[in-house]
Amino acid sequence: MGHSDLPRDSCGGVRRCGGNLLVANATQPSESAVRRNARAVSEFWATFRASRKMLNKKR
Amino acid sequence: MRSELGTSGGVSDILSEPLYSRTEDGALDGDPLRLVAPTRRFSLERLALLLDGLPFEAEFPPECPWEGVVRHRPPLDLPPLGSSDESALREEFAAAVSRCLGDAESAVVLLSGGMDSWAVFVQAWEQTRREGRRLSAVVWNLRDQFGKATASLVHRQLRAVGISCDLHVLPAEWRALPEPLWSPLGPRHDYYTRLHQATVDHAHDIGATVLLSGQGGDEVLGAWNHLSGWLARGRRWRDLRHYLAAFGRGDSMVEVAGEAAALAVRRLPPQTSFQLYVATALRDVVNSGRPPVLTDPYRESVTEWVEDWLAARFASFRADGGDWATASLRDSIFPWAYDAHPLGAPIRQRSPFVDDRFVRYAFGLPPAARFRAEGPHPYQWYKALHLRLLPPALRPLLPEYKQSYSDAFRRYVLDVLPEGPLLVEELGLVRPMDRLDLERVHPRLPIVVRNVERWVAGALEAGAEPVTAR
Numbered sequence: 001m002g003h004s005d006l007p008r009d010s011c012g013g014v015r016r017c018g019g020n021l022l023v024a025n026a027t028q029p030s031e032s033a034v035r036r037n038a039r040a041v042s043e044f045w046a047t048f049r050a051s052r053k054m055l056n057k058k059r
Numbered sequence: 060m061r062s063e064l065g066t067s068g069g070v071s072d073i074l075s076e077p078l079y080s081r082t083e084d085g086a087l088d089g090d091p092l093r094l095v096a097p098t099r100r101f102s103l104e105r106l107a108l109l110l111d112g113l114p115f116e117a118e119f120p121p122e123c124p125w126e127g128v129v130r131h132r133p134p135l136d137l138p139p140l141g142s143s144d145e146s147a148l149r150e151e152f153a154a155a156v157s158r159c160l161g162d163a164e165s166a167v168v169l170l171s172g173g174m175d176s177w178a179v180f181v182q183a184w185e186q187t188r189r190e191g192r193r194l195s196a197v198v199w200n201l202r203d204q205f206g207k208a209t210a211s212l213v214h215r216q217l218r219a220v221g222i223s224c225d226l227h228v229l230p231a232e233w234r235a236l237p238e239p240l241w242s243p244l245g246p247r248h249d250y251y252t253r254l255h256q257a258t259v260d261h262a263h264d265i266g267a268t269v270l271l272s273g274q275g276g277d278e279v280l281g282a283w284n285h286l287s288g289w290l291a292r293g294r295r296w297r298d299l300r301h302y303l304a305a306f307g308r309g310d311s312m313v314e315v316a317g318e319a320a321a322l323a324v325r326r327l328p329p330q331t332s333f334q335l336y337v338a339t340a341l342r343d344v345v346n347s348g349r350p351p352v353l354t355d356p357y358r359e360s361v362t363e364w365v366e367d368w369l370a371a372r373f374a375s376f377r378a379d380g381g382d383w384a385t386a387s388l389r390d391s392i393f394p395w396a397y398d399a400h401p402l403g404a405p406i407r408q409r410s411p412f413v414d415d416r417f418v419r420y421a422f423g424l425p426p427a428a429r430f431r432a433e434g435p436h437p438y439q440w441y442k443a444l445h446l447r448l449l450p451p452a453l454r455p456l457l458p459e460y461k462q463s464y465s466d467a468f469r470r471y472v473l474d475v476l477p478e479g480p481l482l483v484e485e486l487g488l489v490r491p492m493d494r495l496d497l498e499r500v501h502p503r504l505p506i507v508v509r510n511v512e513r514w515v516a517g518a519l520e521a522g523a524e525p526v527t528a529r
Contacts, residue, residue, distance in 0.1 A: 044338045
């Protein structure tokens with residue numbers, strides 16, 4: 001699945017890059033680990049709820 | 060008109076050769092214009108999928124824009140994970156390169172200095188030398204995030220492995236290059252369209268009939284999410300520790316928790332398991348939270364499309380037994396692999412990584428073989444299978460990090476859209492925005508808008524009519 005959000009993964013336009021490969025590069029410098037984790041948890045629940053809503057709608 | 064999948068140049072082409080199907084009677088053809096009604100009509104709703112929501116975020120290949128015609132994407136019959144023999148990797152890859160070369164007497168490889176394109180080049184070089192065929196390389200002289208120029212890297216690499224071939228260096232001066240011609244297949248979905256066209260022109264000038272690349276190397280052979288269980292079963296504790304630590308360092312605790320959850324999800328109801336999988340591995344693309352680009356009717360149509368896609372993806376997730384490692388690998392490869400190459404280029408384009416037989420083989424490889432924490436450079440740990448395809452002499456000169464060309468990309472992005480009103484805005488597809496607004500929404504959005512804009516202009520010029528949202 002696509003992972004080409006710049007600047008984290010600026011694939012140079014050649015196309016998207018492999019997901020985990022980006023982990024090997026530096027983390028986003030502008031964001032602390034605490035903020036990054038807090039954001040990820042919040043996005044996790046938002047996506048969990050959104051996907052449930054979409055799947056139930058199509059049932 | 061073709062009634063079944065065909066081949067061209069003696070190569071298999073299920074993934075790499077676009078084929079279109081008429082919805083009315085299922086007729087297949089490589090040229091969608093031969094399938095459309097006498098009044099040519101294109102759907103703005105389908106073009107909207109390139110610009111917003113999940114298909115934009117995940118870089119899904121474009122749907123066929125013509126009314127009454129869809130892209131024919133037959134599902135690949137994929138083997139279970141762990142069913143392929145990993146000792147046959149070189150042999151299988153060599154066979155894929157051979158199929159990609161087909162009967163071409165002269166070929167060009169697009170070489171970036173990275174592991175994917177080098178794996179292709181080395182194998183193609185051996186084969187073409189053995190068979191007396193001609194092979195040249197083209198390199199786009201971009202600079203990576205540390206200012207290193209691709210061309211000088213490739214020069215040093217070629218010297219290190221003792222290969223002397225024609226190397227054509229394309230300067231990254233896109234303004235001076237011609238745009239590719241309009242194609243009825245649909246909008247371009249690559250980014251440096253003019254550099255790609257210059258590559259095609261060079262290939263044509265030297266009589267090459269196929270353009271090889273390393274497209275899909277990361278997706279098909281790289282290490283993805285949810286390998287923890289496989290690493291643990293193989294008692295590879297050191298690799299497991301490095302694999303999990305990198306998630307915590309580079310991503311978040313959600314990814315680490317997702318690795319643990321993947322081991323227990325078979326006990327959960329399928330829909331709960333799927334929702335957890337989506338929220339863990341796909342949250343960036345399902346729920347990006349970006350400001351809207353499309354006007355309301357098209358935003359709604361994209362939302363409906365995403366709902367349908369998610370329902371279909373849930374069905375295939377269940378069919379795969381709800382295994383997260385299988386799901387992650389499948390999502391890394393599809394649907395992207397069906398259109399891995401720019402549409403409409405007047406030359407056969409192939410990547411051995413997305414050769415359909417090789418995709419099947421690679422899908423079945425033992426997942427833990429994809430990751431090995433050996434050597435000082437974490438980037439290379441995720442490409443353990445690539446390293447098996449490369450000559451040892453090349454290793455000291457391989458990239459030690461994921462090459463990023465963000466500076467060049469940003470300059471290009473801000474340069475790519477012309478000033479003035481956009482056709483897609485006049486047609487009511489996108490909201491009124493200038494190129495800086497678009498770049499703020501997503502750094503690659505101006506390029507995508509440009510690609511759609513150019514295609515729409517070409518279609519209108521060819522006498523086609525736009526069909527607006529229902």
